[in-house]
Amino acid sequence: MSILSNKKKVFHVALRGESILTNPHFNKGTAFTINERKQFGLVGRLPYQVNTLDEQCQRAYDQLLSRDTPLRKNSFLQSLKEQNSVLFYQLILRHLKELMPIVYTPTEADAIANYSHLFRRSEGLYLTLDNQDSMEEDFLEQIRGRDIDLIVCSDAEAILGIGDQGVGISTAKSAIYTLLAGIDPMKSLPVVLDVGTDNETLLTDLVYVGWRHERVRGEAYDQFVDKFIQLVRKHLPHSLLHFEDFGVTNAQRLLELYRDKHAVFNDDIQGTGAVTLAAVMSAVGVTKSTLAEQRYIIYGAGSAGLGIARQLRDGIVQIDGISVDEANERFYLIDKHGLIKESLGDLIRPMLREFVRSDKEWEGIPTNDKGEIALLEVVKKIRPTVLIGSSTNAGAFTEEVVREMAKGVDRPIILPLSNPSRLVEVDPAKANEWTNGKALLATGSPFPPARMPTGKDYIIAECNNALIYPGLGFGAVLAKARSLSDSMILAGAQRLASLSPALKDPDDALLPDFSDAPSVNFEIAIAVAEKAIAEGTSNVDWGGEEVRARGKEMQWLPIYGEYVYDENGEC
Numbered sequence: 120m121s122i123l124s125n126k127k128k129v130f131h132v133a134l135r136g137e138s139i140l141t142n143p144h145f146n147k148g149t150a151f152t153i154n155e156r157k158q159f160g161l162v163g164r165l166p167y168q169v170n171t172l173d174e175q176c177q178r179a180y181d182q183l184l185s186r187d188t189p190l191r192k193n194s195f196l197q198s199l200k201e202q203n204s205v206l207f208y209q210l211i212l213r214h215l216k217e218l219m220p221i222v223y224t225p226t227e228a229d230a231i232a233n234y235s236h237l238f239r240r241s242e243g244l245y246l247t248l249d250n251q252d253s254m255e256e257d258f259l260e261q262i263r264g265r266d267i268d269l270i271v272c273s274d275a276e277a278i279l280g281i282g283d284q285g286v287g288i289s290t291a292k293s294a295i296y297t298l299l300a301g302i303d304p305m306k307s308l309p310v311v312l313d314v315g316t317d318n319e320t321l322l323t324d325l326v327y328v329g330w331r332h333e334r335v336r337g338e339a340y341d342q343f344v345d346k347f348i349q350l351v352r353k354h355l356p357h358s359l360l361h362f363e364d365f366g367v368t369n370a371q372r373l374l375e376l377y378r379d380k381h382a383v384f385n386d387d388i389q390g391t392g393a394v395t396l397a398a399v400m401s402a403v404g405v406t407k408s409t410l411a412e413q414r415y416i417i418y419g420a421g422s423a424g425l426g427i428a429r430q431l432r433d434g435i436v437q438i439d440g441i442s443v444d445e446a447n448e449r450f451y452l453i454d455k456h457g458l459i460k461e462s463l464g465d466l467i468r469p470m471l472r473e474f475v476r477s478d479k480e481w482e483g484i485p486t487n488d489k490g491e492i493a494l495l496e497v498v499k500k501i502r503p504t505v506l507i508g509s510s511t512n513a514g515a516f517t518e519e520v521v522r523e524m525a526k527g528v529d530r531p532i533i534l535p536l537s538n539p540s541r542l543v544e545v546d547p548a549k550a551n552e553w554t555n556g557k558a559l560l561a562t563g564s565p566f567p568p569a570r571m572p573t574g575k576d577y578i579i580a581e582c583n584n585a586l587i588y589p590g591l592g593f594g595a596v597l598a599k600a601r602s603l604s605d606s607m608i609l610a611g612a613q614r615l616a617s618l619s620p621a622l623k624d625p626d627d628a629l630l631p632d633f634s635d636a637p638s639v640n641f642e643i644a645i646a647v648a649e650k651a652i653a654e655g656t657s658n659v660d661w662g663g664e665e666v667r668a669r670g671k672e673m674q675w676l677p678i679y680g681e682y683v684y685d686e687n688g689e690c
C-alpha cells in the first residue's frame with residue numbers, strides 16, 4: 120500500500136530534508152507537524168506556522184482565483200500537482216464542478232496543444248521510438264519499487280478533436296482515475312508513446328519537446344507498440360492497460376489485437392460507447408420507449424462513433440432481446456464521405472462493415488456530385504429519433520437539420536459529443552430553442568443549462584467518458600480481473616443509467632451531474648467488479664457484500680497520514 124493512502128495511519132518514510140519537500144507524493148508543505156519537522160530535518164526549511172489541509176486548500180484556491188484565464192488556472196494546478204499531490208486532489212475535489220473543466224475538457228485541449236510551451240516538469244514515462252533500444256531499462260527505472268495497477272498510454276495521434284499533438288493526454292486521464300475513482304496515484308502510470316508527429320506547427324516549433332520526426336506508421340509502429348505491450352505483460356501482468364486518443368487506423372485494431380492477451384481498454388471506443396448507452400437508456404426512459412424502437416444516426420464514424428454504434432447495438436441485443444442483424448438495421452452511420460453505404464467501397468473501414476447500408480435503399484435520394492448523401496437527406500428519409508455527433512465537425516447539426524429531425528419525432532434525442540466545446544456539433548441552447556424545448560440533450564464537454572419555453576432551466580448532461588471510465592477501470596482493478604469484458608462494461612453502463620436524474624424527473628438531466636462523479640464512478644466500479652466475479656474473470660476469493668467494503672478499502676483519498684522517519688521506510 121502506498122504512502123499516501125489515508126487507510127494507513129502512520130507511514131514510515133526514508134526521505135529527509137529537501138528530498139521530501141520536493142517529492143509531490145510525500146510533501147505536505149506547511150502541513151508537516153512540529154514533530155515531523157524535527158524528524159525530517161524540516162524545522163529551518165519551513166516557515167513557523169503549521170497549517171491544516173483546510174487552510175492550505177483555502178490559500179491554494181485564492182491563488183488559483185488570481186489566475187485570470189482557464190489555461191493559466193490549468194498551469195497553476197499542474198504546478199500544484201508537481202508540488203503536493205494530496206493538496207492538488209483535495210482542492211479539485213472540493214471544487215469539482217468548477218475545476219473539472221480546467222483540468223479536463225475543454226481547457227485540457229489548450230494545455231495539450233501548448234504542452235511544449237507550458238512544460239515545466241516531466242511526469243510519467245516517455246517512450247520514444249528513437250530510444251526503443253533502452254525501452255525495458257527505461258520502463259523498469261520508472262516503475263521501480265511501485266506496484267502499478269493501471270497504465271494509461273497514448274500515441275497522441277487523435278487528441279480529443281484537435282488531432283495529432285505529438286505528446287500529451289495520458290497524465291490528464293490518469294489524474295481523473297485518482298480524482299473520480301480513487302486510484303492511488305503511486306499505482307498508476309501515464310505513458311507517452313512518442314512515434315513522431317505530422318503536426319507541422321509542432322515540427323517547426325523550436326521548443327517542441329517531443330521527437331521531431333514524421334509520425335512513424337506501419338510495421339515499425341506496430342513493433343514499437345508491441346514491444347511496449349510485451350513489457351507490460353512481462354512486468355505488470357495484472358495491470359489494466361488503458362489506450363487513449365490513438366488514431367482511427369490503430370485504435371480498434373490494437374484493441375482487437377491485444378484484448379485476449381492482457382486486460383486492455385480503449386476509452387474512446389469502449390468508454391464513450393458505455394457512457395452514451397447510459398445517456399440513451401435514460402432518454403428512452405423519458406420517452407417511455409425502448410432502445411430497439413429508435414432509429415439512430417451516428418455522425419462521425421471514427422473511434423468514438425464506431426464504439427458508440429457497437430455499444431448501443433449490443434445494448435439493444437442484450438436488453439431488448441432482438442438479434443444482432445435486426446439491431447444493426449437501426450443504425451445509419453455518416454462519415455466524411457456522407458452516409459456509409461455499399462458504393463463507398465474501399466472508403467469504408469473494414470470495422471464498419473456491419474453497419475453499411477445498401478445502395479438500393481437509397482436510390483432516388485439526392486446526392487452531391489461525388490454521389491455522397493449528406494446528413495440532412497438521411498434525416499429526411501429515415502426520421503431518426505436519436506442523433507449522435509462524434510465527428511469533430513463543429514456546427515454540423517444545423518438549424519435545418521435539427522428542425523427537420525423535430526418534424527419526425529416528439530422528443531428528439533440529440534447528443535453532440537465532440538470535444539472540446541468549440542467543436543460541438545450544435546450548441547445545446549440552440550438545439551433546445553429550435554425544438555421548443557423538446558430535445559433531450561447531452562454534450563461531451565460542459566455547457567450551461569438551456570432555458571426552456573416554460574422559463575425553467577434544462578440541465579445539459581455531460582456525456583463524457585470520464586463519467587464512466589474511472590469506475591470501469593477501478594472495478595476491474597478491484598476484482599483483479601483478467602480482462603475488462605463487454606459484459607463488465609455493459610454492467611457499468613446499466614448502473615450508470617440507473618443513477619440518471621431523468622429517471623425520477625423527466626425534465627431533469629439525462630446523466631448524473633459531474634459534481635457526483637466520484638460516488639457515481641464508485642457505484643459503476645462495484646457493478647463491474649460484481650460482474651467480473653460472477654462471470655469468473657476475477658482473481659479474488661471474495662464477493663457479495665464484501666465487494667463494496669473492499670472497494671472502499673482500496674480507494675485512495677487525498678488526506679495526509681502521519682509520518683515517522685525510518686531509514687528503511689518508503690521513499
Ligand SMILES: NC(=O)c1ccc[n+]([C@@H]2O[C@H](COP(=O)([O-])OP(=O)(O)OC[C@H]3O[C@@H](n4cnc5c(N)ncnc54)[C@H](O)[C@@H]3O)[C@@H](O)[C@H]2O)c1
Pocket residue numbers: 277278279280281364366367386387391394418419420421422423424453454455456508509510511512536537538539542562563564582583584585
Ligand atoms: N464525449 C466523449 O466522451 C467523447 C469520447 C471520445 C471522443 N469524443 C469526441 O469525438 C470526436 C471524434 O473522436 P474520435 O476519437 O472518434 O476521432 P476519430 O478521428 O477516430 O473520428 C472522427 C471521425 O469523424 C469523421 N469526420 C471528420 N469530419 C467529418 C465530417 N465533416 N462529417 C462527417 N464525419 C466527419 C472522420 O472521418 C472520422 O471517422 C472528437 O471531437 C472527440 O473529442 C468525445
Ligand SMILES: O=C(O)C[C@H](O)C(=O)O
Pocket residue numbers: 223224278279280364386387537538563583584585
Ligand atoms: O477527453 C475527453 O474529454 C473525452 C474523450 O476521451 C475525447 O477524446 O474527447
Ligand SMILES: [Mn+2]
Pocket residue numbers: 279363364386387
Ligand atoms: Mn479521448
